[in-house]
Amino acid sequence: MTDFNENLHIEKKASGQADINSVPFTEVEQPGPASLAQQAKGFWVTFSTMFKKNQTVQYPDVKAPTAPRFHGRHQLNRHPDGLEKCIGCELCAWACPADAILVEGGNNTPGNQMSPGERHGAVYQINYLRCIFCGLCVEACPTRALTMTNQPAHLL
DSSP: OHHHHHHHHHHHHHHTOOOGGGSOOOOOOOOOOOOHHHHHHHHHHHHHHTTSOOOOOOTTTSOOOOOTTOOOOEEEOBOTTSOBSOOOOOHHHHHOTTOOEEEEEEEOBTTBOOSSSSEEEEEEEEOTTTOOOOOHHHHHOTTOOEEEOSSOGGGO
16 A cells, blocks of 8 residues: 555656645744733723613614605505595506515496496405515506505504
């Protein structure tokens, strides 16, 4: 077995490959400990924050205000006379990238007029577990029946 290792070592040297033991060693200069003044400057950041007031919000009891442009829960709007604005066109469901909206349109009858047009949204469901709150459904709605409130969706 030693003959094989010796032959392999001789072949590597002949082919120009470097041996493991022939790698040059260079020593790197390591800096020593910093001076006391430099250490004190580093500790000053920690020491200066020790006496500041905490920015903790007691969440369940105190709710932080949301931003004015926050996308929260969806809201179906109505006309001032009480009729629904949703015409059941399903454009909001088609625009949703997460496929979180289910709309089924129904026809209005003279005895049961739900919206001003021929159709109304018979079923309108939003799966908030899938919704990514992008607002594309609001932009797709042609009658502005759907808007997003400022209320977070986890407070359902």
